[in-house]
Amino acid sequence: MPKLYSGAEIVFKCLEDQNVEHIFGYPGGAVLPIYDELKNHPTIKHILVRHEQGAGHAAEGYARSTGKPGVVLVTSGPGATNVVTALTDAYMDSVPLVCISGQVPTHLIGTDAFQECDTTGITRPCTKHNWLVKDINDLPRIMHEAFEVATTGRPGPVLVDIPKDIQFAKAKYSKPKKEKKLNGKVLNKFNQKEIDQLVDLMKKASKPVFYTGGGVINSGPKASELLRELVALTGFPITSTLQGLGAYPGDDNQFLGMLGMHGTYEANNAMHDCDLLINIGARFDDRITGKIDEFSPKSKKVHIDIDPSSINKIVKVDLAIVGDVSDVIKSTTKTLKKKNLNLEKSNKQKISKWWQQIQKWRTKKSLNFINSDKIIKPQHAVQRLYELTKNQDTYITTEVGQHQMWAAQHYKFNKPNRWMTSGGLGTMGYGLPAAIGVQVAHPKKLVVDIAGEASILMTMQEISTAVQYNLPVKIFILNNQYMGMVRQWQELLHEKNYSESYSEALPDFVKLAEAYGCVGIRAEHPDELDEKIEEMINTDRPVIFDCHVDQAENCYPMIPSGKPHNQMLLGPKDQEANKITGKGKSLV
Amino acid sequence: MAKSKSAYSTPTKLGKIDTHIIVVWVDNEASVLSRVVGLFSGRGYNIESLAVAEVDQKNNLSRITIVTTGTPQVIEQIVLQLKKLVPSSQDHSTSSVKFLA
Ligand SMILES: Cc1ncc(C[n+]2csc(CCOP(=O)(O)OP(=O)(O)O)c2C)c(N)n1
Ligand SMILES: [Mg+2]
Numbered sequence: 001m002p003k004l005y006s007g008a009e010i011v012f013k014c015l016e017d018q019n020v021e022h023i024f025g026y027p028g029g030a031v032l033p034i035y036d037e038l039k040n041h042p043t044i045k046h047i048l049v050r051h052e053q054g055a056g057h058a059a060e061g062y063a064r065s066t067g068k069p070g071v072v073l074v075t076s077g078p079g080a081t082n083v084v085t086a087l088t089d090a091y092m093d094s095v096p097l098v099c100i101s102g103q104v105p106t107h108l109i110g111t112d113a114f115q116e117c118d119t120t121g122i123t124r125p126c127t128k129h130n131w132l133v134k135d136i137n138d139l140p141r142i143m144h145e146a147f148e149v150a151t152t153g154r155p156g157p158v159l160v161d162i163p164k165d166i167q168f169a170k171a172k173y174s175k176p177k178k179e180k181k182l183n184g185k186v187l188n189k190f191n192q193k194e195i196d197q198l199v200d201l202m203k204k205a206s207k208p209v210f211y212t213g214g215g216v217i218n219s220g221p222k223a224s225e226l227l228r229e230l231v232a233l234t235g236f237p238i239t240s241t242l243q244g245l246g247a248y249p250g251d252d253n254q255f256l257g258m259l260g261m262h263g264t265y266e267a268n269n270a271m272h273d274c275d276l277l278i279n280i281g282a283r284f285d286d287r288i289t290g291k292i293d294e295f296s297p298k299s300k301k302v303h304i305d306i307d308p309s310s311i312n313k314i315v316k317v318d319l320a321i322v323g324d325v326s327d328v329i330k331s332t333t334k335t336l337k338k339k340n341l342n343l344e345k346s347n348k349q350k351i352s353k354w355w356q357q358i359q360k361w362r363t364k365k366s367l368n369f370i371n372s373d374k375i376i377k378p379q380h381a382v383q384r385l386y387e388l389t390k391n392q393d394t395y396i397t398t399e400v401g402q403h404q405m406w407a408a409q410h411y412k413f414n415k416p417n418r419w420m421t422s423g424g425l426g427t428m429g430y431g432l433p434a435a436i437g438v439q440v441a442h443p444k445k446l447v448v449d450i451a452g453e454a455s456i457l458m459t460m461q462e463i464s465t466a467v468q469y470n471l472p473v474k475i476f477i478l479n480n481q482y483m484g485m486v487r488q489w490q491e492l493l494h495e496k497n498y499s500e501s502y503s504e505a506l507p508d509f510v511k512l513a514e515a516y517g518c519v520g521i522r523a524e525h526p527d528e529l530d531e532k533i534e535e536m537i538n539t540d541r542p543v544i545f546d547c548h549v550d551q552a553e554n555c556y557p558m559i560p561s562g563k564p565h566n567q568m569l570l571g572p573k574d575q576e577a578n579k580i581t582g583k584g585k586s587l588v
Numbered sequence: 589m590a591k592s593k594s595a596y597s598t599p600t601k602l603g604k605i606d607t608h609i610i611v612v613w614v615d616n617e618a619s620v621l622s623r624v625v626g627l628f629s630g631r632g633y634n635i636e637s638l639a640v641a642e643v644d645q646k647n648n649l650s651r652i653t654i655v656t657t658g659t660p661q662v663i664e665q666i667v668l669q670l671k672k673l674v675p676s677s678q679d680h681s682t683s684s685v686k687f688l689a
Contacts, residue, residue: 124623125630129674132619149674309668312661 004170007136007162008037011100013173014143015044020071022047022062022440024055028075030102030115033167047440047469050461052079054433056086057459060095061437064420065395067220069096069150070437076102077115080161081122085427087157088126092424093243094218096155098146099127105165106134119161128156136169144176154307155218188323189308195331197319198278201300202336202343205276207354208236211259211288214243214423215281215305217416219325223247224416226329227280233336234343235351237358239267241282242408242423250412256358257367260288261559262405265366265568266358268557271296272565273357279303281325284314285424294564304328366557366570367409376526378403378478378549382410382450385476388533395438395447397421399431399455402484402555407450429458432475436462439471446474446537453479453506453546460512466542467517474536475544477509480551488554493585509546518542561587603659607636610663612670616642616650624652627669633658 005013011034015023024047027035038046049055052074059070070090074083080101090097104113120132129149131142142160150158202208210231216223224247231238231254238248239259248255257264259271268290271277277299282288284303289295292314301317303310304325311320321328336343369379382403396411397420398404404421413419420438422430431449439447449456456477466473486501513520519539523532523546536543557568562585568574614620621640628635637655642648656666 120619121622124619124626307672309665309672311668313665316661 002172005173006033006037007133007139007167007169007171008033009040010136010139010171010173011143011162011167012037012041012044014140014147014176015071016041017175018069018144018147020044020069023071023073024049024058024062024437025073026050026052026055026075026079028077028079028102028115030076030104030164031073031079031100031162031167032102033164034073034100034102034162046073047436047465049433049436049465051459052082053085053429054436054459054462054465056083056097056099057089057427057430057433058437058440058462058465059097059099060086060090060093060430061397061420061434062441063090063095063097063155063437064217064434065417065438066441067417069098069147069155072097072099074099074101075115076104076119077117079115080117080119084122084126085425087123087159089422089425089427089430090157091126091128093422094155094214095157096150097157098150099123099157099159101159101161102167103132103161103163106163107165109163119159123159126157127159130159130161132161133163133166136166136171139166139171140174147176154215154305154310188327190321190323190328190331192331192335194319194321195328195335198302198321198332199335199339201276201302201319202234202236202278203347205236205300206350207270207274207299207357208234208276208278208351209256209270209274210236210238210278210280211241211271211282212238212244212247212280213241213282215325216244216247217281219281219306221416223281223326223329226326226333230329230333230336233333235347236278236343237270237355239263239270241285241288242421244282245408245419246413246416249414251414258408259565260285261290261561262409262555262557263288263559264409265364265557265570266361268559268565268568269361270358274299277301279305279317280329281305283310286314287423289315290559291562291564296565364570366568369553369556372550373526376523376529376547376549378480378553379406379410380526381476381478381523381529381547381549382406384529385448385450385533386411388530389446389448389537392446394418395420395435395442395445397431397434397438397447397449399449399451399458400426400428400485401452401455402480402488402553403450403452403455403478405485405555406478411450428452428455430455432456432459432473433462433465435473435475436466436469436471439466439473440469443471447472448474448476451475451477452484453477453481453509454483454503457507463513463516463518463542463544471542472540473542474539475542476536477544477546478549479506479509479546480549480553481506482551484553485555491554492560509544513542513544516542516544518544520544520546522546522548524548603661605657605659606663607655607657608663610654610656610667610670612652612654613643614650614652614673616648620650621652623673624654624670627666627673628654628656631665631669633662633666 063070259267510520
């Protein structure tokens with residue numbers, strides 16, 4: 001007779017067999033048997049958050065910075081509904097999460113029992129898949145399948161809803177099956193013919209550009225290495241989406257900077273004028289395409305992606321290569337080398353004009369801003385933070401708003417998995433819990449959340465988690481007292497009617513830090529900025545840094561919604577001349 | 589030409605809207621219909637007609653027949669999304685999507 005285990009034991013046996021070391025969670029009635037079992041599994045460390053949304057974002061930060069799935073444990077009802085934002089966030093940005101939720105016992109399901117909600121119903125549209133476990137004998141299989149679904153193909157969140165009686169019930173345990181059916185191999189549907197076609201297009205192109213995204217990061221660090229090799233081999237310019245930053249060195253000469261709504265002038269114009277656009281692991285999101293009908297009108301388009309449903313979803317492409325980014329790049333590089341096409345040399349002539357054009361765009365210096373010696377400009381603050389932290393391996397998370405865009409523009413990333421930001425969903429409150437997750441995974445590294453004062457208040461309570469576990473995260477608030485991004489849009493679109501975008505009352509962040517038992521630092525003048533940043537870096541405890549910045553600063557350059565790539569606003573003057581009217585006004 | 593009922597379709601991109609029949613074989617279990625239908629409702633696509641019934645008792649398979657309208661791009665997206673549904677049976681090959689017309 002094989003040994004029988006309780007549902008709660010099986011959950012942990014599965015986590016152990018999946019090599020899980022950390023889970024982020026919050027207890028409640030419907031998960032108490034699982035919490036009770038925690039003590040028997042010393043290899044698994046539980047991080048107690050202060051709100052289930054925080055658990056979800058922390059698991060996201062953990063996953064994005066390690067490449068491993070993040071694990072979340074919440075109770076039924078409010079526990080489950082609180083985690084929905086984080087699940088949706090992970091779904092949009094393709095982050096592997098396994099969320100385990102407690103549920104009321106099976107015989108009470110459907111009776112409006114205390115803390116009952118239709119968790120699988122609510123989370124169906126924001127997970128890759130979810131399961132309600134109704135039979136204890138299914139639990140081991142479902143748990144292992146959950147990890148498999150979350151981490152294979154295009155990664156994403158999954159949820160396993162376990163009723164309380166199932167947590168007590170007993171069953172046999174079985175280890176995960178070795179043979180994985182959904183793994184990369186099966187999903188690599190490309191063949192050599194497609195690679196040959198790609199190489200052919202590359203050979204013929206005179207205005208090529210690589211447009212890379214989060215898929216390169218998700219494919220693992222190897223993909224970034226391979227990408228660097230491919231870019232060097234071809235001599236082509238490369239731009240990246242918000243999620244892809246770090247896959248290619250931000251300070252390299254072939255890198256045009258980020259593209260899209262707040263991307264650089266050179267990146268967006270290169271996208272518009274190119275004759276060959278090679279999308280690697282990006283998804284033609286509306287933040288990067290601008291007006292879709294006028295998107296890159298003269299180019300042949302290639303799309304490399306692991307998710308077949310991403311192909312032709314928004315932009316029709318001429319060549320689709322469905323597969324894991326690493327494998328596709330590897331095959332491409334191999335083919336290029338075999339055919340002895342050193343494009344960098346042989347094509348130099350051909351694309352030299354293109355590079356000249358790009359240099360011309362570069363002279364616009366679209367990220368420039370007018371600095372001040374009286375008031376801290378937010379861009380300047382990010383630049384100083386970069387200069388003072390670049391010689392150590394720093395991990396950056398952000399909240400959502402202007403500060404996020406300034407971080408993306410002015411902080412240069414050289415390695416993958418160092419940049420965690422909420423792109424698809426744009427979730428204010430993501431950055432602090434994400435930083436906690438990153439710090440849990442990398443205890444010795446410097447982790448900074450570049451934050452806005454409005455966003456940080458959405459998940460502020462997680463600083464208490466950081467204090468509890470001695471996680472020395474640094475919360476670097478670019479405090480403009482406004483929901484800056486909202487204010488900017490109101491300035492641009494609503495005749496400066498700053499409706500409800502000013503925070504009349506804000507906490508004293510230094511005192512708040514002290515109340516939480518961490519360190520508060522304030523900088524109000526450009527002269528003291530460097531010294532204060534140094535102080536923050538050298539503090540081995542969590543820090544809230546209240547950086548008072550110019551309240552009126554706007555984030556440029558900008559493609560106004562409804563406009564194509566080549567109609568960027570470079571600064572306030574352009575803005576006056578290009579009032580957004582008509583349809584553009586209704587876009588987000 | 590009928591107007592697209594999708595909340596998200598951009599008027600400038602409208603291709604020709606045609607009626608299509610899509611057949612999906614799924615494991616016969618709770619929530620599977622909701623998963624399939626959710627793909628349509630979540631994207632603002634309309635279902636003109638829907639029929640579901642168990643067709644293979646031994647293998648626990650149901651057949652879902654959906655009539656829908658859309659541009660070629662929308663229909664392609666629907667089919668690709670349906671193919672991504674995770675079948676819940678242990679055998680990953682049971683759920684399949686067929687595009688009839
Ligand atoms: C949860 C959530 N609610 C609302 C928004 C809409 N929104 C986007 S940016 C923003 C303002 C952010 O203000 P702050 O954190 O101070 O950043 P800033 O733009 O000032 O740098 C708001 C309200 C959002 N992205 N997320
Ligand atoms: Mg602000």
